[in-house]
Amino acid sequence: MENGPDNGEVARIFARIAAVMEIQGENAFKIRAYRNAVDTLNHLDEPVTLMARENRLDTIPGFGDAIQAKTRDIIATGTTALYERLRDKVPAGVVDMLELPGLGAKTVKQLWETLQIDSVDALETAARAGRLTGIPGIGEKTVVKILEAIERGRRFANRVRIDEAIGIAAGLAGNLANDGGISVIEIAGAVRRREDSVNELDIVAVSESPEEAISRFAALPQAASVLSQSATESSITLHSGLKAHLTVAEPASFISAFAWKTGSASHWTELQNQAAKLGLDLTGKGLVRGGSLIPLETEEQLYSELGLPWITPELRQGNGEIAAALAGKLPNLITLSDIRGDVHAHTTASDGTASIAEMAKAARAFGYEYMAITDHSQSLAIAGGLSPDRLREHIRAIRDAQESAGIRIYAGSEVDIRADGSLDYDDELLKQLDIVIASAHMHNKQDRDTQTKRVIRAIENPYVDLVAHPTARLINRRDPFDIDIEAMISAAVRTGTALEINAAPERLDLSAEHARLAKDMGARIMIDTDAHSIANYQLMPYGINVARRAWLSASDVLNTLPVAEFEAWLFREKS
DNA sequence: GCCGTTTTCGGCCCGACTGTTTTCAGTCG
Numbered sequence A: 001m002e003n004g005p006d007n008g009e010v011a012r013i014f015a016r017i018a019a020v021m022e023i024q025g026e027n028a029f030k031i032r033a034y035r036n037a038v039d040t041l042n043h044l045d046e047p048v049t050l051m052a053r054e055n056r057l058d059t060i061p062g063f064g065d066a067i068q069a070k071t072r073d074i075i076a077t078g079t080t081a082l083y084e085r086l087r088d089k090v091p092a093g094v095v096d097m098l099e100l101p102g103l104g105a106k107t108v109k110q111l112w113e114t115l116q117i118d119s120v121d122a123l124e125t126a127a128r129a130g131r132l133t134g135i136p137g138i139g140e141k142t143v144v145k146i147l148e149a150i151e152r153g154r155r156f157a158n159r160v161r162i163d164e165a166i167g168i169a170a171g172l173a174g175n176l177a178n179d180g181g182i183s184v185i186e187i188a189g190a191v192r193r194r195e196d197s198v199n200e201l202d203i204v205a206v207s208e209s210p211e212e213a214i215s216r217f218a219a220l221p222q223a224a225s226v227l228s229q230s231a232t233e234s235s236i237t238l239h240s241g242l243k244a245h246l247t248v249a250e251p252a253s254f255i256s257a258f259a260w261k262t263g264s265a266s267h268w269t270e271l272q273n274q275a276a277k278l279g280l281d282l283t284g285k286g287l288v289r290g291g292s293l294i295p296l297e298t299e300e301q302l303y304s305e306l307g308l309p310w311i312t313p314e315l316r317q318g319n320g321e322i323a324a325a326l327a328g329k330l331p332n333l334i335t336l337s338d339i340r341g342d343v344h345a346h347t348t349a350s351d352g353t354a355s356i357a358e359m360a361k362a363a364r365a366f367g368y369e370y371m372a373i374t375d376h377s378q379s380l381a382i383a384g385g386l387s388p389d390r391l392r393e394h395i396r397a398i399r400d401a402q403e404s405a406g407i408r409i410y411a412g413s414e415v416d417i418r419a420d421g422s423l424d425y426d427d428e429l430l431k432q433l434d435i436v437i438a439s440a441h442m443h444n445k446q447d448r449d450t451q452t453k454r455v456i457r458a459i460e461n462p463y464v465d466l467v468a469h470p471t472a473r474l475i476n477r478r479d480p481f482d483i484d485i486e487a488m489i490s491a492a493v494r495t496g497t498a499l500e501i502n503a504a505p506e507r508l509d510l511s512a513e514h515a516r517l518a519k520d521m522g523a524r525i526m527i528d529t530d531a532h533s534i535a536n537y538q539l540m541p542y543g544i545n546v547a548r549r550a551w552l553s554a555s556d557v558l559n560t561l562p563v564a565e566f567e568a569w570l571f572r573e574k575s
Numbered sequence B: 001g002c003c004g005t006t007t008t009c010g011g012c013c014c015g016a017c018t019g020t021t022t023t024c025a026g027t028c029g
Helices: A007-023 A028-043 A048-053 A065-077 A081-089 A092-098 A105-115 A120-128 A140-156 A162-177 A210-218 A251-262 A265-277 A299-305 A321-326 A356-365 A388-402 A448-460 A485-495 A512-521 A535-549 A563-570
Strands: A182-187 A200-207 A223-229 A233-238 A243-249 A281-283 A286-289 A370-376 A408-416 A435-439 A498-502 A524-528
Touching: A007 A028, A007 A065, A007 A081, A007 A092, A007 A105, A028 A065, A048 A065, A065 A081, A092 A105, A092 A120, A105 A120, A120 A140, A162 A182, A162 A200, A162 A210, A162 A243, A162 A535, A182 A251, A200 A210, A200 A251, A210 A223, A210 A233, A210 A243, A243 A251, A251 A265, A251 A281, A251 A286, A251 A299, A265 A281, A265 A321, A356 A370, A356 A388, A370 A388, A370 A435, A388 A408, A448 A485, A485 A498, A485 A512, A498 A512, A498 A535, A512 A524, A512 A535, A524 A535
Parallel strands: A200 A243, A370 A408, A408 A435, A498 A524
Antiparallel strands: A182 A200, A223 A233, A233 A243, A281 A286
């Protein structure tokens, strides 16, 4: 294992530094420099500790002398002097309050200084007691918003996105595997099922000395406290608030323990019912026939003994997969290698970090046959959205890049859907694009009826090919906007407009549930990474996970088509 | 704090919405 803090831990310290500076009213650009560093660290595709050791920190964009030095401090000592200094000035609970959407630095500072509110809990108490309304700038609606934000924060608390969870689980398993007589160690649970986000990690191991494995688990550097412990099981809370469970199984019990801990609970119950029908008894200890354990080497064998084909963990949701398996009707699920193009990507023209040529080269390196450049439109000013003139220029640049690209490049745009459902460019300009992606980025708090009409109006524009991240949700941060999802899908089916599964782990939108509905209703689906950098193309597996949990096959997804067939759809008659 | 074919200082993506005001500050994307 790599020693020292991972990229996320370094990022977290910089994020706290930025937050405290914001509360103190520090220079906004200085704060942004730290926030940029946080963002960069979270998207870096190698360990920052490795880059530091090889004296390559100065190659990271946005890392000047000061941030490089602090990064080295954090790697060496776990902290940096500036952070320690700032931490003394502003209580951690005050910084936590900043996380609540709708509460900014100015308000937090005022609440802290005038009412001595120094935690989210204290804020809730004060809000319920009606003590906030005396503060200038805070009225009744703001109090309601604060309470809603606290409630939402609790719902999302101690959950981590799947991309982070995979890393954390691998770190725990890696640390544990070093010693303790462990011969087998696997990650199970929601991580193995590739849920969107998880609040618990499950690890299953075989060890010749279970007691030692259990005690080493509780003593891991990531562990904050022990929740419960027995001879073969241990539950701990990590510093991040996440729970983690270790099950140590006998070698003969490993397969059934692994399936048991992979779950889901309802899938496991159905498996047990299926076993009972066959006169077998299934527990986490093993599969028993007539009092004796059936030897199992693989999960395939376990399922086979139950008269079932092996069911991939993504399908183990208790959503009809056992019945489908018994009827021989499990779908032939899409895999990463089915994808032939990624048609949602940004460049430096708006808020991406790479050029057209660099993105094209990266997509080609993935073995794709086609890709699209789809930068933001004018309304999204913060992302450097393109004016009509800049888009025309950009289209020319994309056409020029085609010459030497070695991959088919489509000229496109991610066009904002305005509040009223009109698009951010006129039809005359949209007509010049190979692919038009319509996206809602703003105005996401409209009521259900208005929101539904808004998105449907965009879908009905004949030049729109795809609706990106159709519900605008952000995993663990923002709920989907209020929309009649069936009406939206119907409109997409009626007009032949595709719906996206956005593979970025902070979005995963459509969700698996909505994507399954879209498939059942006959909608066309695409899976895209929404890449803002070369590295982002690697996010495709997260979109594939969602598609698999939605029971999608390659034939349900447009960008599995070979280039000629994809173009037959893309350049269909539009009127 | 970062950055530089307008470079060692002086910029740094900005416009809209909301709730609170009565002309605007704070927050967001």
